[in-house]
Amino acid sequence: MGVARPAPRLRALPPNTWWWVLAGVVMLPAAAPLGVLAYGLVSGVVTTVPMARLLELAANTGALGAAVTSTSLLIGGASAWLVSRTDLPGKKLATVLVLTPFAVPSFVGALALLGATGADGILSTAWAWMGGDVIRYPSGFWAAWLVLTLISVPLVHLAVAPAVRSLNPTLEEAARGLGAGRLKVFWTVTLPQLRPSLTAGALLVGLYTLSDFGAVSLLRYDTFTRAIYLEYAGRVDRRPALGLAAVLAAVAVLLVWLERGTRTRGVWFTARPRRTGSPVRLGLGGKILGWGFLGTLVTVSLLVPVAVLIAWVMRGLISGVLVNQPWAELGRSMWVALLTALVAGVVVAPVAMVTTRYRNRWAGLLEGGAWALYGVPHIAVGMAMIVFTLWLARPLYQTLVLLVGVYVVMFLPQILGPSRDSLGRVSPSMEEASRSLGRSPLRTFMGITLPLMAPGLLSGAALVFLTTLRELPATLLLRPAGFETLAIRVWSATGEGFYTQGALAGLLLLLVAALPLAIVTRHELIR
């Protein structure tokens, strides 16, 4: 029997101290971007941006956030209600269809919109063939609103569906019994019960809109993220870009903090035992309307975009334009995502251990730091890390080690959540039993804890893989020379107007994302 002999000094420390040291080491890199951004905020770097510009960006970003949030709440709320509260046939299929657009990165959505319209757009061409005028290139607010809303609907759906499912029907029945009308019941009884999950959904979408770089940069709507990149790319002085990034990061951290607050209340809310009501009966007309709604949603947010991409690729194949095929990019995207998922899977263990097993201030700090960084828009993290590596960690500047490291700390909560869920179901008494039977802490972890954590780790790693594949702004700023990924390829080809090239890379990205998405979605469906 193989005996793992820990080094003597290792043995000198009590086992849980080692978990703390490891967790600290894992979370240490997160301090770099947060520190640089905090410095940017307090050091006066922000003042290099004219106040009028700051206000303009804040107004634009806020308007987009409000518009995307309200429309996606309406649509996502409606789809969640249809799927979770009615007797609509084919709900499993409906859920999968509604959630799938989550796999469409915003820059691919923007590519589909740009590729559909304009002088040589797919829809324009079809429309002109039927005798219509050219559909103009959409740009600015409405274009960004459309793309981001369609991608945000699944987020709202995911946040709201569980709450809708567990709505307590007795309250509604009582209100109806007391003579309240349908509308009044909805406003005074149903909606308040849903408020925590709606708020959580709204904050998630707000945060997503605030962070998005791909869609707003390609569709040219002047928000913070686009301005940061323009300042970075068009100016030698890095201070305005860092200042804007610091402001954006501060707003994002505030939203994360609010979102975390609603989340805990939401859990408490839905955890109360109750009977669930019988589904609302839709008549035949209602069922047709319901599927008509879901069908339209899926067509606009998934089928049309994919069809536009396929049409561009076909066009390229026919005219022979499709010369630069992105196989190298595909390879890079896959392996960097795999590497990130693996590293995240390994390093998450100590963080999950200390934050599950020891609830104290330090655990709260580690977890809070992870979540804060998770919410900071990637373009801000990228800016901060450029500054950090240039000033303080030159050997790491534009290396793969840095890129993967940044991915891991940014996406850690995605694997931390599921791992903690799994770990929470393991009773510490099993570990204690193993220890009392003479097993070393390491062997106990490998033999008992790790296998029980495995399902959470797998689903979390799939999510990290998926997110890494789609990551654009941090990759754009931090990648090593020549390290073009599929996401970069889609973005730069679309920006240059090479839609054929972009479409092929975009389709490959969607295909590669399908498997991890299936794993993640299944996890959500079971939950």
Place this chain on the structure above:
Amino acid sequence: MSSGFQVGRRRRTLLTALLTAGLLVGACGGADDPLLIYSGRGEELVGPLIEEFSDSSGLEVEVRYAGSTELASTLLEEGSGTEADVFLAQDPASLGLAAPLMATLPSDVIEAVPPRFRDRGHRWVGVSGRIRTVIYDRDQVQVSDLPASIDDLLDPRWAGMIGVAPTNGSFLAFVAAMILDRGEAATLEWLKELAALDPLDYPKNSPIVAAADAGEVGLGLVNHYYLLRLQAEGAGKRAANHFLSAGDPGSLVMPSGVGVLSGSEQSEDAHRFIEFLLSETAQRYFAEQTYEYPLAAGVRPAASLPPIDSIPTPAIDLSDLHTALERATDLVAEAGLL
């Protein structure tokens, strides 16, 4: 329980191996450093050319693609510690920004190109020429109505009809040239009047040309070669290029160019690369594939283009263009064109 441990250990070993491999790949730049080119010109345009150089010279080449100005700023940030050997840029302004970091080029390289398309201090040399033009839709705009100068563009009759790409590098270079030619105040005034005409806003030049060809815009401020590329794909029959005759920044002749970083340990290979770019093969590629003006080796431009020396262009030294670039970005934002 024992088997659980064994599996765990094997898994751990596997993970460790993979991680180590990954980190090693990332950490080592490779034993034999390739020639590192920072290219502000897109992979779609210069990728095939760089590949050909790599094949013919047997040198390993690595390319970092990004915007020209972005790479110039990156070079300034990296300073003398940069790993880059060569900077290939779309415009003289970016080259000018990075020029302090560049070494003087050998005289045979410099002298291959006319003086107005190279740096005063011989640190960069032009590779291909591009001219600012006005693209127009022949169905909407009569030849007799075409503007002669950028000031004619401000006529109210063009309200809502002009396509611009205000964040694009070549538009910013045009604005920078205007600042050198006319001063900041006049430039800001011109930009504000343009903004008052509600121009249609595009990310790049190519969609403006496609839009003119489809009648979506009447006029557009672009570079000359986008139309020729569109025509090569069988489209571009409705749009036409118009070269402004007033000799103002609207017909700026602007070279893309290249220089060698002074910190480069492979300056000989870098010079070979520049010689290749100025060779007949590469110059022919620019003439025939990207429809730019060849600047060396006696190669002739595409037949449909007027000779480069016949274009009236403002009397500014392109080596100074970078001094106005930052202000150009500010003025475009101030005029409300972003």
